[in-house]
Amino acid sequence: GAGVSQSPRYKVAKRGQDVALRCDPISGHVSLFWYQQALGQGPEFLTYFQNEAQLDKSGLPSDRFFAERPEGSVSTLKIQRTQQEDSAVYLCASSLAGAVAGPQHFGDGTRLSIL
């Protein structure tokens, strides 16, 4: 594939609604990461998968945030009962590496706006 693909590119939701953001990593990439980027700040780590296993979810801000990667490829980040502070760009990245640190390949992100 051409690279990491994220959908939708833009999402507008009313406060209290649930949203689901999708990430298609580069084929064969073992690691998958989700980041949240607020305006004027760098990406903040949310969670990390190695294949289908979620190895680190320490960055998820609350139990309203849930991520899965059931077959070790496509991943979904779900946010329940959205709040205005959830408005941000959500970035997905994948890496060929497993346990060893390697460069990450980023998608274009999903810009989420909560009204």
Add this chain to the structure above:
Amino acid sequence: AQRVTQPEKLLSVFKGAPVELKCNYSYSGSPELFWYVQYSRQRLQLLLRHISRESIKGFTADLNKGETSFHLKKPFAQEEDSAMYYCAPNTNAGKSTFGDGTTLTVKP
């Protein structure tokens, strides 16, 4: 706690001038160090990684373990270097901590 500091939010230089983007980190262990760049209307992409010791687009980055710094340098800036630059140490688990970025503007 792991922390990355990029002290300059904005940096402006003239074309042909040297440029240095600063990065200081506070990390346990020995992280792998990366610089990422985001050009206007493009996605975040890898610029260089310390371990490869490459020079990409004329940029180099020197690791100073004593000062825990990983500053990005280029001797002669070009207009096409105008972009947002992020320093990102990465642990063995692959998790990256990003700085808040420096917006570089190279003026003609």
